[in-house]
Amino acid sequence: MPKIKNRKSLLAQGDVVSRELVLDIAEATLTRLDAYNRIRSIMSLDGDTLTIGTRSWDLTLKLNIYLIGAGKACNHMAMAVDHVLGEKLTHGIAIVKLAEETDTFNRTKVFVGGHPLPNQAGFDASREILDLVDSAGPDDLFIAVISGGSSALMNYPVDGISVEDEAVATDLLLKSGAGIYEVNAVRRHISQTNGGRLAERIRSRGAELIGIGISDAVGNAPTSDIGIPYERYASTPIGPDRTTLSDARKVIVDYNLQDVLPPSITNYLNAAGPDQETPKAFPENTYFVLNTVPDLCLIAKEEAEKRDIPAYILTSYLEGESKDAGTFMASLAREIQATGNPFRAPCVVFTSGETTTFIPAVATITGHGGPGQELVTGFALSAGSVPGACMFSIDSEGTDGTSPAAGGLTDSTTAERAAASGLNLHAALRGHAAFEALTAVGDAVLTGNTGTNLCDFNILYVPAL
Template identity: 30%
Template sequence: MHAPDLSLSPEAGRELLRSLFDEALRAVDPLSSVPRHLPPRPRGRTVVVGAGKAAARMALALERAWDGPLSGLVVTRYGHGEPCQRIEVVEAGHPVPDEAGQQAAQRIRALVQGLGAQDLVIALISGGGSSLLTAPAPGLTLAEKRELTNRLLHSGATIHEMNCVRKHLSSIKGGKLAQASGAAAVWTLVVSDVPGDDPRTVASGPTLPDDSTPQDALAVLRQYGITPSPAVRQVLESPPVTPAAAQQGPREVRVIATAQAALDAAAEAARARGLRPLVLGNAIEGEARQVGRVHAGIARQVAGFGQPLAAPAVLLSGGETTVTVTGRGRGGRNAEFLLGELIGLAGHPRVWGLAADTDGIDGSESNAGALFGPDSWARGLQQGLSAADLLAGNDAFSYFDALGDLVVTGPTRTNVNDFRATLIA
């Protein structure tokens, strides 16, 4: 195994980082992970339900591997479908819920009702399901949930905090879908996009018990200065309705793909290319631009002092940063992270960076993320781009778009959240 040439060209460094990202995606593809975690065949029916950006890919993997009758419905984001034969795939709105998602949620709940003890529900759950599987609690309208979702998305709230609110404004999340399944066995497969991989948080846990309270949801809204509408407040302040005790079947949950698995695959690929990998964490959170500056500082330490490891090296991290939106620019949290990192490096001659969302969509744009090389800073100056001004306006997308440094994958049909790699040659 040989060390990369320290005079690695800007383009070669970009290609190396992109190859690490591709290896990470392969490691968390549902086509390989779903078949390893299937339940035994039941005596009765097998009904498949699901929601999330990976739901259609998970359904396709299940169809290919399942030896027996199968039917059901999953809902995924527009453009993230797969050509399933026995499981219906519906596409709906994300990150803001729409009517298609509401209708899908109603149909999914109807599919599991009336099942018996000999039947099996396989729930295919992945990130994005909170928006896609939308069933407003009694007294709420879809418009009210859309408005609140928009405000949460722009507030800087973490995914755990947003999903706490969503659970208590839903008639299907927070374990309510499993309750509707009655005596049927429920086997939940989860592709995790949340820091810590708590399956109860992914897609707001429609088949898993929830221990948060409406008061917790109200506390989140207060923390971010969000005044709930009268209808939202009434739902959260009303005494909880305890459903009548009913026979419940066995429950099993498997987390089948995680950010750590993606990072491990990228680290192994880095070693094979002669790099020393350092995984900084799989659950890093915080304001995206500030996390980027921290990564830049670590890269400078590696380049200048060989600490905490010597170059050639690659720093890897995952998790979900947040963006507090104050400007009107374009760009998701990965582009914002990367521009913060680039500013912190200011054209360092030995450092490259890549940040992308493993679902293929960074925020609401068509790119997965972006990358930079040692030449990016100078090229930006030559084009008259002010990195600081664009970052202040939440317009990191425009910076990397102008340089031709966007990472575009199209929908990957998996989702273990953000992937970040910083190469020090």
């Protein structure tokens, strides 16, 4: 099945030649990053011997084998483990953002949780996972599959903080302009599952834990041999946490959230002592990392070069305001096409990372959207003077912000087409309604679950004049 579901409609307008090249590269990149195939390439079962990369386990020594997982790529990750283990799997629980008709499981129960905001369904599913852990013993094995989004999907706040309070806090943090590391510093310290708490609970039962993750943290190094256990695994529900209580308190002050967060959360964090700090090491666990954020650009570059297009990686650390990042990319395209600096056209330029959108007040919101859609809308407003320039930006897991779209694909004709249709792209950005605007001009990208989750994936194509 293709990753980009509406390719035909995306090629029905605009600069078709530029769009087709960008879509070809994006499709090939997302296919290679699919977690189902990545896990199956390193995991196998031969009789009673489970092999993952360079490590093997004798399953006759295990009383129960449990699969637990959460995240926006958890569908494909959990399916891979479920399919490999077959009847050896005692029970599985996976919490996903979107359930797909094509998902197939043997012994795994699937819940649809809340993302980006946690909800009661995710809480109930998390309670089942915790009950499963609490029933385990030293002869049991847990295999956990975790990708980005697990903080919201596997939500179980500490006693005294309600799901509603956690959701309000998450919403305020995401709209504050805080980076995801800062958002997580707060979320991890008010959770009974997040920030390594789940792994801590498994350790308390004496059970063994194998963790398989996709890292969407900006700044991690690219993967090499994914079959070699990863010694620097951190964060998520199953790994050590690098943030501290002090970090969480600082975020609240830095983004002026003291008087708007639910009192249950500020009171808990202010009163928390060393015993409430998240765990910082799990040397007994075995972890594997399937992909990291830089892999997006590295694989995309390989795919572009297969097509004889000069390709460059600008950064895998892209952060900041989304619409401004789009304006910058349009400026870069103009420089490339006009002067040959810093790259000579034609070329493709790749970036990845995690841009954000600052929303000062809910009253300003007039529609739906997300960082990727705002990035390409910002690009479109400045790209009219760069003939054939094309910008693709998606949240690589398949849903961008509050919309059902993965992101958007705009080019040098988008602003003119929007104006001809009576659409004001400036107003769409002010109202955070990029989804409605891009849908109206045929520039919203639809994928559904892609099978990976590596933050933002951006492709800029600049043809020669």
